[in-house]
Amino acid sequence: MAYNPKEIEPRWQKYWEKEGFYNSVSDPSLPKYYVLEMFPYPSGKLHMGHMRVYSIGDVLARFLRMRGYNVIHPMGWDAFGLPAENAAIEHRVSPARWTVQNIKHMKTQQRRLGLSYDWAREVTTCSPEYYRWTQWLFLLLYRRGLAYKKKAFVNWCPACQTVLANEQVEGGRCWRCSAEVEPRELDQWFLRITDYAERLLNDLSLLEDWPEKVKVMQENWIGRSEGAEVVFKVRELPEIELTTFTTRPDTLYGVTFMALALEHPLLPRLVKGTEYEQKLSRFAARVRKESSTGLAAADAPKLGMFTGRHAINPINGQAVPVLASNYVVMGYGTGAVMGVPAHDQRDFLFARQHRLPVKVVIQPPGENLRGETLAGAYEGAGIMDSSGLYNGLPNEQGKIRITERLQELGAGKFNISYHLRDWLISRQRYWGAPIPIIYCKRCGTVPVPEEQLPVQLPEEVELTGDRMPPLSHYRSFMETSCPQCGGKARREADTMDTFICSSWYFLRYTSPQLADRPFDLQEADYWMPVDQYIGGIEHAVLHLLYARFITKVLYDAGLIKVQEPFKRLLAQGMVNKDGAKMSKSRGNVVTPDQIVERYGADTGRLFILFAAPPEKDLDWNDQGVEGCFRFLKRVWRLVEQGVPRAGAGEDCAAPGEAGQELTRSIHGTIKKVTQDIEERFNFNTAISAIMELVNEIYAYRQRTGDRLSLPVYREALTITVRLLAPFVPHLAEEAWRKLGYQNSVHLQPWPGYREEALQVEQVEVVVQINGKVRGHITVPVGCPDQDLMEAALNNQRISSLLKGKQIVKKITVPDRLVNIVAR
Ligand SMILES: [Zn+2]
Numbered sequence: 001m002a003y004n005p006k007e008i009e010p011r012w013q014k015y016w017e018k019e020g021f022y023n024s025v026s027d028p029s030l031p032k033y034y035v036l037e038m039f040p041y042p043s044g045k046l047h048m049g050h051m052r053v054y055s056i057g058d059v060l061a062r063f064l065r066m067r068g069y070n071v072i073h074p075m076g077w078d079a080f081g082l083p084a085e086n087a088a089i090e091h092r093v094s095p096a097r098w099t100v101q102n103i104k105h106m107k108t109q110q111r112r113l114g115l116s117y118d119w120a121r122e123v124t125t126c127s128p129e130y131y132r133w134t135q136w137l138f139l140l141l142y143r144r145g146l147a148y149k150k151k152a153f154v155n156w157c158p159a160c161q162t163v164l165a166n167e168q169v170e171g172g173r174c175w176r177c178s179a180e181v182e183p184r185e186l187d188q189w190f191l192r193i194t195d196y197a198e199r200l201l202n203d204l205s206l207l208e209d210w211p212e213k214v215k216v217m218q219e220n221w222i223g224r225s226e227g228a229e230v231v232f233k234v235r236e237l238p239e240i241e242l243t244t245f246t247t248r249p250d251t252l253y254g255v256t257f258m259a260l261a262l263e264h265p266l267l268p269r270l271v272k273g274t275e276y277e278q279k280l281s282r283f284a285a286r287v288r289k290e291s292s293t294g295l296a297a298a299d300a301p302k303l304g305m306f307t308g309r310h311a312i313n314p315i316n317g318q319a320v321p322v323l324a325s326n327y328v329v330m331g332y333g334t335g336a337v338m339g340v341p342a343h344d345q346r347d348f349l350f351a352r353q354h355r356l357p358v359k360v361v362i363q364p365p366g367e368n369l370r371g372e373t374l375a376g377a378y379e380g381a382g383i384m385d386s387s388g389l390y391n392g393l394p395n396e397q398g399k400i401r402i403t404e405r406l407q408e409l410g411a412g413k414f415n416i417s418y419h420l421r422d423w424l425i426s427r428q429r430y431w432g433a434p435i436p437i438i439y440c441k442r443c444g445t446v447p448v449p450e451e452q453l454p455v456q457l458p459e460e461v462e463l464t465g466d467r468m469p470p471l472s473h474y475r476s477f478m479e480t481s482c483p484q485c486g487g488k489a490r491r492e493a494d495t496m497d498t499f500i501c502s503s504w505y506f507l508r509y510t511s512p513q514l515a516d517r518p519f520d521l522q523e524a525d526y527w528m529p530v531d532q533y534i535g536g537i538e539h540a541v542l543h544l545l546y547a548r549f550i551t552k553v554l555y556d557a558g559l560i561k562v563q564e565p566f567k568r569l570l571a572q573g574m575v576n577k578d579g580a581k582m583s584k585s586r587g588n589v590v591t592p593d594q595i596v597e598r599y600g601a602d603t604g605r606l607f608i609l610f611a612a613p614p615e616k617d618l619d620w621n622d623q624g625v626e627g628c629f630r631f632l633k634r635v636w637r638l639v640e641q642g643v644p645r646a647g648a649g650e651d652c653a654a655p656g657e658a659g660q661e662l663t664r665s666i667h668g669t670i671k672k673v674t675q676d677i678e679e680r681f682n683f684n685t686a687i688s689a690i691m692e693l694v695n696e697i698y699a700y701r702q703r704t705g706d707r708l709s710l711p712v713y714r715e716a717l718t719i720t721v722r723l724l725a726p727f728v729p730h731l732a733e734e735a736w737r738k739l740g741y742q743n744s745v746h747l748q749p750w751p752g753y754r755e756e757a758l759q760v761e762q763v764e765v766v767v768q769i770n771g772k773v774r775g776h777i778t779v780p781v782g783c784p785d786q787d788l789m790e791a792a793l794n795n796q797r798i799s800s801l802l803k804g805k806q807i808v809k810k811i812t813v814p815d816r817l818v819n820i821v822a823r
């Protein structure tokens, strides 16, 4: 019978599911292992990237089950978000229905890949049973002072009609549609992730099994810098103080201007009632226009406007002009920059453009720079100059001395600044978890009581795309009564960023059906942390940082015992074809469906795992797929031929030289495959080792004909099938039954190897002391001199005879003799 995956695969998929093979139950007597692939957005179709990440996770899950672990391997859907809403506007289908259809389709696709998910644990973030607890999490954050609302400028994409996080703005444009992003002032909900900046940074050191690259990206994103806060008073309006942060307090004497972001909250007060008030609004309009001319934000001209006010430098009392400028961003730092053009390149460019003075206050060793002739900022270390009392000090000392002085003056302090901003979770859209807040005229902002959760998202909302947020126009949702006073009240119309849904889903998997709590403490305690998390590098900063933050909050609330959610992380590479990312426009897309249709899931899985180590990019290659298919057919033929009946005489059971060699290969392969999977995730080299073993089995049959050793041959076949089981689960299952076993191959233990079977042929070597035979040692043939001598010296009898003696000479004759001359 020919290898027919189309018949085999669905049959076993049904069987495994019916028998509940992959259901996981917590059991404190067993070691657990949590394998998790980042759950997908239900876009409607699986692509090769999905197939890759799931294949990696599935091999691990299956391997670890065979290794005796109690494995949890769940799957679910990150089901809220913009695409569903856009599809709804475009095709007039409700986001809920669109999403449910997509999930159904993708789940069918996943099932066809033979993935060992525990479907009883499936979670869908857009179902009320799930988002009820996302809302609960929001209330927990609110109670702990970690969720707050404020008016803020946000990045607004006019095309998507949505707020974008800073990290979703690429070069001033929307990451989704490339439209120019505009600033817009709105009431926004934020999560105070900055309170956790220090811990998020420090605890990266606990994550030993995370890729260094990802840790560096998180470190940079958190962006800790040490420096000083400096307070400048406004000369004309002494009650106004402008606070700025600098990492270079040593350059304070070099300040020649102060620049404020256009959104700086004090800016309107500075110009109020002066001729500059009008000018400022014209200036702001001009900046907005300039920034929509299509230039990326980084290249946009740095515009500046004098405000008519001066800031007083607290260290020397000097007044410098205050400018409004688009080169300061309110989102970062304090929105105010003390301009030190001689020692900061951005300040330098701005100063030259606006004819502001440049004053050198740090001299590089042995040089004498002058502001008028400077070609660029000098940002290095040096000796302080033109800095009053501090002249002649090395600048690093100056940083401390000047900050101490500011502290004495009450005009500053040592401070640490983070690049990390609070997490903006308002999206002004519909398809998300409603924020469980009620506004009452009498009581103000009132959280929805927990027992009233979920605040249900109405499913049949007409979406047009021009009324944001859509819920605000939906009366039956908006109108409610105040939980405190019972009076008329309105609901919050905004929904949450989907990153909140995905910041705790790994906990929900531990008790997915629980109706009265988000997760069971004991279940979470048993299964957490995730032992191996697998997903794309594009989530290196946001999702992983948010999940770490929420985990720490839950830890602080005493709800879980782990401080970090993901013990090990693997960021898989991309799937390319012909050297480029698969994309419709390039016409180089291969889909999992096509592969399953043509070759079966096993071939597709095998190729994906064989073609590259998981963290490297993979180049799709049709010949490679063919090669994997041919290999599986070769395995199939071996199994079909079966183990010949012992007929011609039982004496053929004696292994002989060829049999010993094959035994050595079998155990060598077990050892290599085990280590490759377990220690390095080198599935590709593990697979090629199995391929070699299959070659040797064929060679053995040819060499021995019908004189083969039945026990050795049988071992060779059964081990091959067991080693293949995690990679090609269907074929392995079918082959296992063909070999005559009643039970599933996936319930077998992972084969162990016999160390002694790995030994090559042994010889006995004579050990002499001073020419007299004193013992014998057994060593592998061809044992190197040094190892031979070591084996002799380690021999108990020899070492006791040598006790107290001095070795004068050591002689070895390979495979024959060791002679030790001693006195
Ligand atoms: Zn957009």
Ligand SMILES: [Zn+2]
Pocket: 440, 441, 442, 443, 444, 482, 483, 484, 485, 486, 487
């Ligand atoms: Zn009230």
